[in-house]
Amino acid sequence: MGRKAVVTAGTGGIGLETALGLAEAGFAVTVVGRNAERGARAVERINARGGEGARFLQADLSSLDEVRALASVIGGEGEVDVLVNNVGAMFAERVEIGGVEGSFVVNHLSPYLLAELLLPVLADRVVNVTSGSIVTAKKVFDAVEPPGGYYGFHWYGRAKLANLAYTLDLAQRLEGSGVKVFAADPGGAATDMTDGTLLSPKIVSPGLRVLWPLVRRTFEKSTSGPAAVAARSSIVAAVGDLPSGTVVGRHAVPVKPARAAADPRVQLAVRRLSERYAPLQRVADGVSN
Numbered sequence: 001m002g003r004k005a006v007v008t009a010g011t012g013g014i015g016l017e018t019a020l021g022l023a024e025a026g027f028a029v030t031v032v033g034r035n036a037e038r039g040a041r042a043v044e045r046i047n048a049r050g051g052e053g054a055r056f057l058q059a060d061l062s063s064l065d066e067v068r069a070l071a072s073v074i075g076g077e078g079e080v081d082v083l084v085n086n087v088g089a090m091f092a093e094r095v096e097i098g099g100v101e102g103s104f105v106v107n108h109l110s111p112y113l114l115a116e117l118l119l120p121v122l123a124d125r126v127v128n129v130t131s132g133s134i135v136t137a138k139k140v141f142d143a144v145e146p147p148g149g150y151y152g153f154h155w156y157g158r159a160k161l162a163n164l165a166y167t168l169d170l171a172q173r174l175e176g177s178g179v180k181v182f183a184a185d186p187g188g189a190a191t192d193m194t195d196g197t198l199l200s201p202k203i204v205s206p207g208l209r210v211l212w213p214l215v216r217r218t219f220e221k222s223t224s225g226p227a228a229v230a231a232r233s234s235i236v237a238a239v240g241d242l243p244s245g246t247v248v249g250r251h252a253v254p255v256k257p258a259r260a261a262a263d264p265r266v267q268l269a270v271r272r273l274s275e276r277y278a279p280l281q282r283v284a285d286g287v288s289n
């Protein structure tokens with residue numbers, strides 16, 4: 001039987017290009033997204049590119065209940081070779097999802113929960129999609145949100161840092177199990193996510209706002225490329241012969257992980273937050289999400 005891959009947020013942007021690449025590499029790919037029409041179009045494109053048996057599953061991955069439902073459907077079908085946790089989001093204005101700050105939910109808790117719930121059926125590897133924005137993140141994880149004002153770009157980066165710390169932690173946890181764990185940084189691309197979200201100086205801290213014209217030009221330049229190029233790092237992480245725990249950087253080659261993500265104290269703090277805000281089993285009186 002052919003190898004099976006799941007790509008979250010795989011019906012557009014970098015996720016669709018990742019799914020196309022995996023289909024070309026011989027995987028039967030499941031793409032996950034919210035919009036069924038978009039999903040159908042993605043499946044058509046993947047199968048036209050030589051993919052076999054691509055399919056769409058509908059789930060809003062900003063809802064942890066929908067993540068659980070998705071995991072239960074996929075997990076009930078037997079082994080999955082590769083899970084690419086590609087979903088991500090940046091919010092210019094602060095949002096809450098089930099009482100938890102939104103960027104932490106979509107960029108960390110959701111991929112964390114999906115990976116944990118699918119571990120029993122994972123045959124080969126998990127790829128978590130990271131971002132260069134982690135360099136701007138506050139590295140304290142006592143709580144879901146650091147103190148102080150909300151700045152969308154930094155909060156996005158901090159959630160991605162949490163997810164990278166989790167990725168490295170998980171790689172250690174699964175050592176010797178046969179399941180490998182990778183992070184992939186796409187660099188940047190012109191996608192729905194970057195379209196319009198990087199235009200307001202409000203997304204960065206006051207310190208960076210002083211340099212806004214320069215910062216904005218940097219954002220524009222780094223997110224102007226095609227999603228197909230950005231997807232290469234995820235594809236390399238998904239099919240490459242690399243040691244578990246490797247971070248595949250924006251040029252699709254291994255890079256050194258950010259120091260904060262490899263810090264055991266950060267990993268422990270992230271683990272505690274993850275277990276608290278995305279419990280593997282839904283309990284009636286537990287934290288709502």
Ligand SMILES: NC(=O)c1ccc[n+]([C@@H]2O[C@H](COP(=O)([O-])OP(=O)(O)OC[C@H]3O[C@@H](n4cnc5c(N)ncnc54)[C@H](OP(=O)(O)O)[C@@H]3O)[C@@H](O)[C@H]2O)c1
Binds near residue numbers: 132191
């Ligand atoms: N673009 C960049 O410059 C850049 C740079 C660094 C890292 N990244 C990371 O790369 C990954 C992909 O980025 P992208 O720019 O391709 O994102 P994107 O433009 O938001 O991706 C669009 C895809 O995501 C799906 N999607 C969005 N929200 C979803 C949700 N809540 N649940 C399920 N599906 C959802 C969309 O389908 P529906 O609308 O039908 O749901 C569509 O398939 C993210 O993790 C992002 O953080 C991106």
